[in-house]
Amino acid sequence: MYEFVSGPLVWVAFIVFIGGMIIKTVGYINLSKKKDKVVYNHLNLDWSMRSIFRWLIPFGSRGMRENPVLTIAGFVFHICLLAAPLFLLGHNILWDEAWGISLWSMPDGVADWMTLFLIAAAIVLIIRRVVLPEVKIVTTSTDYILLAIACAPFITGYMAYHQWMDARTITIIHILCGELMLIAIPFTKLSHMILFFLSRAHIGSEFGERRGTVTW
Amino acid sequence: MAEAAVDTTEDQTVDTKVIKERLDLLKGGRFKMWLEICAHCGLCADSCFFYLAHDKDPKYMPSYKVMKTLGELYDKKGDVDRATLEKMAEVVYGDCTACRRCSMFCPFGIDIATMIAAVRGICCSQDLHPAGLKAAIQNYKDTGNQMAMSSEDFVETCEWMAEETAEEFRGLEIPIDKQGARIMYTVNAREPKFYPQDIAEAATIFHAARENWTMPSNGWDDTNLAMFAGDGKTMAAQVKLVYDAAERLGAENIAITE
Numbered sequence: 001m002y003e004f005v006s007g008p009l010v011w012v013a014f015i016v017f018i019g020g021m022i023i024k025t026v027g028y029i030n031l032s033k034k035k036d037k038v039v040y041n042h043l044n045l046d047w048s049m050r051s052i053f054r055w056l057i058p059f060g061s062r063g064m065r066e067n068p069v070l071t072i073a074g075f076v077f078h079i080c081l082l083a084a085p086l087f088l089l090g091h092n093i094l095w096d097e098a099w100g101i102s103l104w105s106m107p108d109g110v111a112d113w114m115t116l117f118l119i120a121a122a123i124v125l126i127i128r129r130v131v132l133p134e135v136k137i138v139t140t141s142t143d144y145i146l147l148a149i150a151c152a153p154f155i156t157g158y159m160a161y162h163q164w165m166d167a168r169t170i171t172i173i174h175i176l177c178g179e180l181m182l183i184a185i186p187f188t189k190l191s192h193m194i195l196f197f198l199s200r201a202h203i204g205s206e207f208g209e210r211r212g213t214v215t216w
Numbered sequence: 217m218a219e220a221a222v223d224t225t226e227d228q229t230v231d232t233k234v235i236k237e238r239l240d241l242l243k244g245g246r247f248k249m250w251l252e253i254c255a256h257c258g259l260c261a262d263s264c265f266f267y268l269a270h271d272k273d274p275k276y277m278p279s280y281k282v283m284k285t286l287g288e289l290y291d292k293k294g295d296v297d298r299a300t301l302e303k304m305a306e307v308v309y310g311d312c313t314a315c316r317r318c319s320m321f322c323p324f325g326i327d328i329a330t331m332i333a334a335v336r337g338i339c340c341s342q343d344l345h346p347a348g349l350k351a352a353i354q355n356y357k358d359t360g361n362q363m364a365m366s367s368e369d370f371v372e373t374c375e376w377m378a379e380e381t382a383e384e385f386r387g388l389e390i391p392i393d394k395q396g397a398r399i400m401y402t403v404n405a406r407e408p409k410f411y412p413q414d415i416a417e418a419a420t421i422f423h424a425a426r427e428n429w430t431m432p433s434n435g436w437d438d439t440n441l442a443m444f445a446g447d448g449k450t451m452a453a454q455v456k457l458v459y460d461a462a463e464r465l466g467a468e469n470i471a472i473t474e
Contacts, residue, residue, distance in 0.1 A: 051325065067259060189255055216320075
């Protein structure tokens with residue numbers, strides 16, 4: 001079982017994730033070139049870049065400044081989401097053993113803290129979904145499920161590292177959770193990972209070039 | 217909500233085929249992506265003055281309005297009854313002005329207001345746009361302006377204003393259909409109809425600036441209520457009318473009032 005989830009299933013997960021996102025992204029760009037011609041008359045990538053940049057830094061936009069709790073929770077969540085798996089020693093050892101490549105690794109204690117911060121941020125996100133009426137009204141079960149799918153690799157990863165139960169079992173579960181998350185990305189709103197850049201590029205140019213105003 | 221924003225037309229049915237066609241047309245590029253990546257974060261709420269003015273009633277928040285209209289149309293593949301479509305028309309004509317503030321506040325830059333406008337187009341295709349806009353659209357089709365003013369009446373009004381204003385500003389003219397002007401000036405149709413002094417005042421400015429300007433005898437209305445209604449065809453035709461006038465007169469620039 002361990003060999004299966006850490007072998008062939010990894011291939012499947014990454015092919016679906018990377019291949020899926022490439023197909024999606026390229027697909028949308030091509031579709032857009034055909035159906036959104038009005039956008040390309042005045043496309044200004046300078047305005048696009050500025051819009052993207054302002055929304056990638058904490059409090060870079062007015063919306064972020066007016067919603068500080070969400071901004072902090074969102075940035076903590078996303079930074080830990082990306083940094084912990086990429087720079088985890090355990091993961092990089094696996095990459096090194098398989099392909100002879102690896103990234104810089106952080107101390108395990110730091111990774112531990114990142115995991116806990118991510119879970120805390122996720123709790124904030126859940127609370128605001130339940131408590132704020134304007135968020136509750138647009139919330140569907142999918143929103144909770146996707147948050148669970150995103151957090152599961154971290155919770156199980158923490159458990160695996162600290163060996164809270166039989167190491168082999170929890171590690172298998174952790175790997176499965178990670179693979180589930182990767183596979184879910186191209187098929188759900190998690191695709192905003194890449195598509196955020198496309199939609200911001202459009203609106204940044206639309207408002208900047210054609211209206212001379214900012215989108216942050 | 218006070219009065220209904222739209223006419224109820226119980227005797228008419230819904231042309232699902234037309235709705236489906238429009239949904240398919242829209243579902244290319246931006247629209248498809250926007251509906252997919254909306255994270256349901258709720259940040260658009262505070263940007264919407266309808267939401268704020270209604271004491272933060274969540275039913276008025278932008279992404280909810282889209283979910284209940286465009287979202288539902290896609291879910292049901294356009295197969296909705298007239299009563300449902302009428303309710304949607306109430307939302308997109310009565311609970312939103314498509315000001316696009318929500319589009320500026322969305323973290324993903326989703327153009328929420330444009331999706332509302334797209335639903336207006338669908339409602340318009342089913343004759344569900346507000347009565348006042350219907351009347352204006354008919355006027356555009358008949359006379360090229362929303363006030364159903366004839367070219368003769370328009371030119372006469374301009375001549376009258378020029379005469380009156382020239383008493384105070386010697387040599388002032390309101391040139392109609394002058395060739396090769398630097399500025400072709402267009403107005404809101406209510407100006408010649410109800411507030412001709414606005415045209416006189418603009419003429420005063422042009423006169424003082426010694427501007428080379430003109431107004432066309434036809435194609436002088438720069439409003440476009442067809443756009444508000446979601447009637448894409450009439451909207452385009454009205455814009456073309458103004459543009460063609462500028463081309464015909466060889467004008468360098470088109471200036472709009474307001």
